[in-house]
Structure formats: C-alpha cells, structure tokens
Amino acid sequence: MHKPTIEDVAKRANVSIATVSRVINRQGGVRQKTEARILAAIEELNYIPNAVARSMVKKTTNTIGIIIPDVNNPFFPTVVSGIEQKAREKGYFTFLCNTNESADTERELLTILLERSVDGLIITTADEAGDQLQTVMDAKIPVVAVDRAIKKFEVDTVLVGNVDGAYQATRHLILQGHKRIAIICGPQNTTPGYERFVGYKRALDDYGIPVVQEYVLEGDFKEESGRRLTKQLYQLPERPTAIFSSNNLMTVGCMKALYELDWKLGEEVSFIGFDDVDIATFVNPPLTVVSRPMRKLGEVAFEMLYERMTEGWDGAKRHYVLSPELKIRQSCRLK
Amino acid sequence: MHKPTIEDVAKRANVSIATVSRVINRQGGVRQKTEARILAAIEELNYIPNAVARSMVKKTTNTIGIIIPDVNNPFFPTVVSGIEQKAREKGYFTFLCNTNESADTERELLTILLERSVDGLIITTADEAGDQLQTVMDAKIPVVAVDRAIKKFEVDTVLVGNVDGAYQATRHLILQGHKRIAIICGPQNTTPGYERFVGYKRALDDYGIPVVQEYVLEGDFKEESGRRLTKQLYQLPERPTAIFSSNNLMTVGCMKALYELDWKLGEEVSFIGFDDVDIATFVNPPLTVVSRPMRKLGEVAFEMLYERMTEGWDGAKRHYVLSPELKIRQSCRLK
DNA sequence: CTGAAAGCGCTAACAT
C-alpha cells in the first residue's frame, strides 16, 4: 500500500521501467499500443512521478530560491508575483524566503537553499557588500540581484532608475515654486537609499537651490521612521513647504504624522513619495508619487535567470535598469 | 571541480561515508578525534549536504505546501507569515502557491506538490467541495484547511467565527439605531461568504428587523464588486443607512465608491467591514471593523499539521475556531 | 567505534 513507483507501473503494463520513463517524459519512440497500456497503468495506480528521485539523477530541481528582505513591504510581494508567474510558465517552482533585513538570516537561508539544490537564485540582499554570497558563487549557481546591487560579485542585476525617479520628483516640486524641500532618506548604505538622495540633490543643484542640512533626514525605510522624522520636520523653526519621502512605508508613516500634527497636506505642505502605495488614493488629497514597474521588475529578473540556467550562458553580467514614472495626483500644490 | 559530496569528505578525512553521515546527523558514537577530522574536511571542502539525496532515502522532504486563493488579498500573506515562522522554527520549508481562486489551477498545483513529495499541506481551497483533494488523501499526506472547510474529506480545520463576527458587526449597527442595514456578501457557495450572511441575518432576526432583499447583495470578495454594489445601493429609492461589507477587498471598493458618489461616510451612511484593512485608519472617519487574528490562524494551522506529520497521529480530525474581535473606530454613527 | 553494502525512484547510456 505504498506510493506507487515507476516499477509498479512497469509491472502492471508488462514493460520495463525504461519504457515507462520514456512515456512519462514524452521522449517518443514508443509504440502506440505500448504507450496506451502504460498510460492506463499510470491512471489505474494513480501514479505520480517522484520529482525528488528525478532531481537526484538529473542534478537539477526546477526550483529557484527567492530572497527578499521584508514581506511586509508590499513592494516585494508584487515583485515576487512577477517572478512566479514567469517561473510557473517555464515549469519552475519557487522557495520564497524573507530575511527581515538580517544578514545573518540571509546567510542561513542561503545555506538551506544550497542544500536543497536550487537551480538559481533571485535576491534582494540585506547586505549589499555581498560576502555572504561566496558559497553561492562557489556552487556556480546563477544569481540575479533585484533592486539592490551586490558589490563583491558580478551578477546580473535589475534595478529601477532611483536617481532618475528622485530627480523627477524633486524637480516637480521645484517647478511648482518650492524652495524649502525636505527629504526623508533611506539608509545611506543601501543603493536605493543613497541613489534617491543623489537624485534629490542633483535636482536642487541644477536649479540652484542650496541643500539645507535640517531638511535632509535619514530614516530606515520603515513606517515608524517616516512618522518620527515628519514630526521632526514640523518642529523646525522654518518648516519645509514640501517633503519627498524615499519609500512607500515611510510615506505611510508621514501620512500618519501629518494627520496627528494636523499639518495640512497639499495646503501647508506639499508631498511626493517614492513608490506608489495603496493608501495613495485614500488620503486627501491623493498622493503624487514616483511609481515603479514592480511586476515587470520580477519578470525581467526571472527571464535573466532563466537564460543563465538553461543556456548555461556565461557571458558578461548585465545590468537592466527600468524607468520610474511620475504619477501626478494632488498632493503637490503651487507655492 | 564538482560540488563536493559526502564521499569527498570521507576520503579527505580517511573514514567511510557512514561515519561522515553520523557526524553530519549528530548521531554520536564517533570518537572525538575522528569527528574533528571530519569537521575539518567539511570545512575545507565547503561541503554542504545534499537535501535531495537525503530526501530520497528518508522519504521525507521537510517541506510543506501552502495553497492560497489570492495573493493580492493581504489577509493571506499575513496568515502565511504565521505559518512560515512556526515552520522555520521546526526546520520546515514551504512551497507557497496561489490559485487565483481557480479550481483547475489548484488541481495542477496539488499534483506538482505531490510530485515534490511535500510532507504536509495547508490549504485555503478554491473549491470547498474538495474532490480535487482525492489524490492528496490517497497519498496519505496530512492536510490542514484554513479559513475554508473541505466538504468531502475530514481534515483538520482552523477557522474564525464568521457567524459570530458578522453577528457582532450587525448588532453594533442595530444598537446604534440603524434599521436599513445593507450587506455586501461574499459568494454564497463559500463558507466565509455564507456564514457571514448568516450572522447578519441572525442579528436582524434577533432584533426583529426584517431582511430586505434589496439590501442583500452578493459580491465576489474582490475590490471591484464592492465598488459596484455600493453604487447599486446608492441608486435605491430608499438608501440603507448602514453597510456591512463581508471582506477587506470589497471594503476597499466600497470606500472608493463612497468617495466617487460623495456619499458621506459616517454621516450619511455608517459602515463596518469584516477584516481590518490598511486603509482603515486613513479614510475619514476611520473604519470600524471586525478583525481576525490572522497570524495566529497560520500558527495554529502549522502546529496542527506538525503534530500529524511527526506523531503520525491519526486521531479524529479537529476543528479549531478562533474568535474575531470588533474594533470600534468611527465609521458607525448613531442613527 | 567504524566500515561495507544495500537500496531510495528515477534517467540515460548501451544493448538487443
């Protein structure tokens, strides 16, 4: 009464296991009648091929690992669903792992994925330095970095134009007459955090507006920091007339703070955020944001990985940069 | 230059592979000195045990499958993170699969999970009848149903009190003096959809309020239906003074409709939703909701599954019902 | 305390 194996099927159909294997894998070269008999046996026994055994001999699992730093940030699930859709189409399955921004957790997960012999890895690392990827590189497993680059190793990378997006956002504010523009930055040791600041600075520079230290605050990309820093901005003797928030979660925190402070969005303070958020159209007035093609990011990532996995392509690593888009709603008003 | 195997380690440490296996699995009975030598070899070779090979002989993969119907509904990712945390603690890994409410997709996914020999399955099925689970039952894999029961088979089940929650919500509205209370139902062929309607009806009955057909609308648990049905309600010659929405996504749709219709929340129409939503505190006034212990749901589900997997416990199937909680904010006003 | 050897279920030569 055990799970039926290929041997059970073979016996029942009066053929060898090799022949059964041939029909399971649609390799052809099996007589119609024989095939029919085998198919019938499979049906009768409810036989389901054992993928573990197959992986054992083929040395490939048709499984990829996905590592993201924060499941609670809706950005990542969206990217992941882009990856998964493409993966499923190609017959790949995914292990989705969350590091909570911890480099140690990332290290552990990497080991587990290696043990499980994933065929490839898509990662938004918690530590851009990248030493933790040494084992993966040793194992010669294809890797694609998403949203955050890896310093130590050359790997395929897919990013959005952070500098570009932040520049557009800041310029939008400037063109409306704002001069006292604050930025709530992400961690400056991460690519997105740093680059978005660069875009902000570049726009100010281009329009001859000095960067004021009090208006440049560093958060951690989490909601609470957005809230705290907005309050800090409010305390300033000379309040900014506009705020640029570097990511979605901090934007949510900002909104909560504005509400608590009764600091009137759109009237007393203009606002623009990096990344579109669910709440964007529920606050009043709706938020102008820099939006990223999140699903697309995931789709591109899988496609790059797929090429490496199948073609064993060992060419130069590629950097793919997608363009962000300014979605103008009503949270920015003429100054 | 291939991936090092247990044999490479054995050679290097001058022992047999059996001994290496013993130390990898911490089975003891190996002399200190030998063990040290083996550990050193492992270290030097960067040896990582191959989980596929292990699964092959142990006939267990330490992997469970999770099937959910809709990744875009934030309810499920939250449940999933509850499952995953517990799973990780016990050394289990998860395959997360999304059916998009399609019974066919669910069938396919089930087959894949079976091929991959998952040790257990946690599922919120797209088809409560449950015929598609036949193969899983045949394979004698432990199953836990979450949020939706399975009719055809006895399996461990963890739910929240849908009737209870809907009853509380409706009563809350009634006690504020509302009599014209509309409900936006979920699909009546699903447990949550049906039970929530039952709770609504029971409350009306208990307080002697007749159920008016025009006020009972059936949506599909997706955002757009919430929006459409709210508009339908607005067209009624005698509009309801309160609306009860049966799930989070439809609540979002409702809010959009209210905004578009300029139907004043809290003033012209009171509102209460099943499930807490991110936007609940961003709309004005903030939404009163029935909230469910989502993470807990996942945690309980894994724990039940774990018992079955490890103890091979074959006792009676259990039904675990968690209690919902009314979170009173400000979207319901005295009539 | 350690080793030899028999599989786990399947694929992929190589024969026939």
Add this chain to the structure above:
DNA sequence: ATGTTAGCGCTTTCAG
C-alpha cells in the same frame, strides 16, 4: 521499439 544496468548522494542495517 524495448530492455538492462549503472549510477545520482545519502541513510541505515549489519558486521566486524
């Protein structure tokens, strides 16, 4: 067109 057989990397008796 089909069968035989040698592994894949590991765990687990069973012997020493």
